[in-house]
Amino acid sequence: MKIGIIGLPQSGKTTIFSLLTGIEVDPYAPIHQKGVAKVHDKRVDVLSKMYNPKKTTYATLEFYDTPSLDPSDKKSRTQVFNMVQNADALLLVLRAFENESVVFPENAENAFKQLRSALDEFIFRDLEVVSNRIDRLENAKRKLDNREEMELKLLRGLREVLENEEFLSKYDLTEDQKKLISSYSLVTLKPLIVAVNLDEKQFTNKSYPEKEKVLSQVKAYNFAYIELCGLMEKEIQELAEEEREEFLKDLGVEESGIERLSRVVYNQLGLISFFTVGPDEVRAWTLKKGSTAVEAAGVIHSDLARGFIKAEVIKYEDLINLGSEKEVKEKGLMKLVGKDHIIEDGDIITIRFNV
Ligand SMILES: Nc1nc2c(ncn2[C@@H]2O[C@H](COP(=O)(O)OP(=O)(O)OP(=O)(O)O)[C@@H](O)[C@H]2O)c(=O)[nH]1
Ligand SMILES: [Mg+2]
Structure with a gap:
């Protein structure tokens, strides 16, 4: 999973x-930074203790930092x-934190304004792409083929959505429609x-200016939402493990x-984790919800999908309860x-x- 971190200047992306x-x-490095984060699933730690494998592997998420x-x-x-x-998803960082030495961008002096400003940019960018393509098709000096006719019709529909300041994610696209426009990203x-970057005071009070407005937009657009205390959490992260837990507790987060x-x-993103266990490796894997056993096998290795016979499935809870x-x-x-059995979150296969 690739996640692009995006946001207005000085919002705390980096x-x-x-x-x-x-x-x-x-700060002087080239701007395009890429990094991998381990998904700290406590179940992996428990399984690792149980199997004592040579290697323990967490699932990962890949993040991209971008310029302002x-x-x-x-x-x-x-x-x-x-x-x-x-990117498979975007993490939009909104600045709420107070910091006298860091100026807010003009017209974006609170998290709500930052959100609106970024959303307008997103919508505007897509509108530009969609409109350009519509112009090209409408002004083509030849007869459009069937596929192009279909695309044009779809694009006109999308343009209307964007003109109403809606996100295209609201539009229920069929798989075929998705294919028609996949190259436009x-x-x-x-x-x-939406990740709101708070200072320590805001984080402990669970409040920041215009929070209600941010939440109502998040709901209207059906976005996911998280509050982070970037700088502070980063400092805590750098501490030794025992100290870390204590500081996190002080901050009110588990x-x-x-x-x-x-x-x-x-x-x-509708993802789940499944696990493989054994003396060599305990490992977490990421899968789309609703995927089948043979699809899970394919995530591990294409050979396992090709030569798939059966899968043994144990529930994590059963294993822990029974020991x-x-x-x-x-x-x-x-x-x-x-092959067609649906794999669920926490299945050990x-x-x-x-x-
Ligand atoms: N007080 C406080 N300062 C923060 C926090 N997060 C970031 N800062 C400061 O704000 C400034 C900008 O942070 P960055 O993480 O570089 O922000 P950015 O969005 O990557 O900035 P650009 O890439 O220049 O757009 C730095 O001086 C940070 O130390 C926070 O949570 N609290
Ligand atoms: Mg940066």
């Missing part, structure tokens, strides 16, 4: 990128949108997670930023399933295959 990936960013999305600078806007073209089709964010991302695989099997709780 700080949050560092918090999530643990990568210290040199500056409404007053058209060139930077194009650059930012090009960078997030291949429309921004407002991507799942969006889990680190990446733990909270991964949950939000998984929810918003061992043996007990689970004796209680008849291990299922042997075929072993693929039987033959290639």
